[in-house]
Amino acid sequence: MTDPTATDTTVRGVALVTGAGRGIGRDVSLALAAEGWSVGLLGRSRRPLDVVLSEVAGKGGRAVAVSADVTRRDQVRAAVDTVSRDLGPPDLVVSNAGLRERATGVPWEVDADEWWRVVETNLRGPFLLAHEVLPAMVARGSGRLLHIGSGMGQRPQPGGRWSAYSVSKAALGRLTDTLAAGLDGTGVTVLETSPGLVRTDMTETMWGPPDEQSWNPVEQITGLVLRFARGDLDALHGRFVHAARDDVDALLAQADAIKAGDARTLRLRPYGPDDPLA
């Protein structure tokens, strides 16, 4: 589980990544471990977590694997407890675990229970985790929370498909800026990001086979996570940053204006300057 040669872990701190067994969560976990973070690997299935754990350990990193369903309050609490005991209390949490409906379809044809299960994973999961880790972060006066969102939560989709996924990601976006407002001045930062279209088990079967150029390299999101983990993005607290489409340094240069304009949050778009709801 631990590697005594990973001596710089105390410098970087403890990260907790959900959905760490596959896809983006796996790459984010490996990137964090390579930078010297101790990583709590959470996922529903044990076997893929153990594979990631072996990879981390093989490179001299430090990690612990915990099976947990992020929608289950008792399991989230137990997982945070295990990570805190074995590695230390998390300084960084990446709520990455996500689910989509099995097949696209008009919303009233998607099974209603399956629709809600997607919302539970993509919203209740990050909510439970935030509720579990934030008291300790606030008490310490430091900590970072990253939500893996999606542009699908923000824009109309062709044909309106994937409604459960998109509605849940919009809800996550609202959770991000709502949390941020309450965390102002506590030293704890929350950020929302989208990895863009990264080739994973989930996305490959979601949009069909686009051309190779349309996939975003996973290094864009892992790079953004590392910058957030270091504290470079704290000025964008509560906002949305796109790992593939944004020039993060340009955003940082605008950080004051973004905050003043309450930009990069989900808001009702006015029809013009005369809109009374603007």
Add this chain to the structure above:
Amino acid sequence: MTVAVVTGAGRGIGREVARRLARDGRTAVVTARSADELAQTVALVEADGGTAVAVTADVTDPDAVRRVAETAEALGDVDVLVNNAGVTGDAAPFLGWDIDAWWRVVEIDLRGPALVAHALLPGMVARGRGWVVNVNSLGGAKELPGTSAYGVAKGALMRLTRFLATETAGTGVVVLDVSPGLVHTSMTDGAAIFAGVPEEDWTSMDTVLDGMAAAVSGRLDALSGRFVHVEDDLAALAAGADEIVAADARTLRLRPYGPDDPIG
């Protein structure tokens, strides 16, 4: 006679909307968790000379929602759904919320409307006629301190409205977010977050009912998928619908930081 389903119709806005829709000639199928409150709503509708049928139901219970839909469809062609049932929960900082209470707000305010729409849309689409009104709030698109669950759920409901409108485009079914504003009801009068709001910022029930009637009149159909407030100049909004749609306005979007923002 066509049928209107109104959820959360045991009191407050839902009760008055049901009375108005019944007065305007629809059979009102009214739902709420409290049978006693529903009985009072039915009595009020009948005193007005209208017809109402009560179905006691929790909108977060799929089986109960199925019963509502079956009852309504058996009474006639359902052409109106007003997803009104909703709660704010007690205001508290995020970490002061009980987890189960927080999630319950999300279930009532998001899963409830999704379930009822899921049950009634197939019939509306098959008949080529219907209006789904999701009672929504500006709180879904900005900060109302202490109401994180409500804000998250109502924001998500805006996205659902937009999705359903996209899906139903061309079918004769219209989906709107309608904000009643702040109306004196048992929900708002008991809520600490609204305690300091000056009287001129409250909306009268008559304005709410006129707005709801407009939403199911066909006059706002070009705004399907979008958010209207009953205090809006609804005629002006309808006249400007083309520009609103072209700008994808009156819907939840990422607010850009300026004209150079690559996203938004």
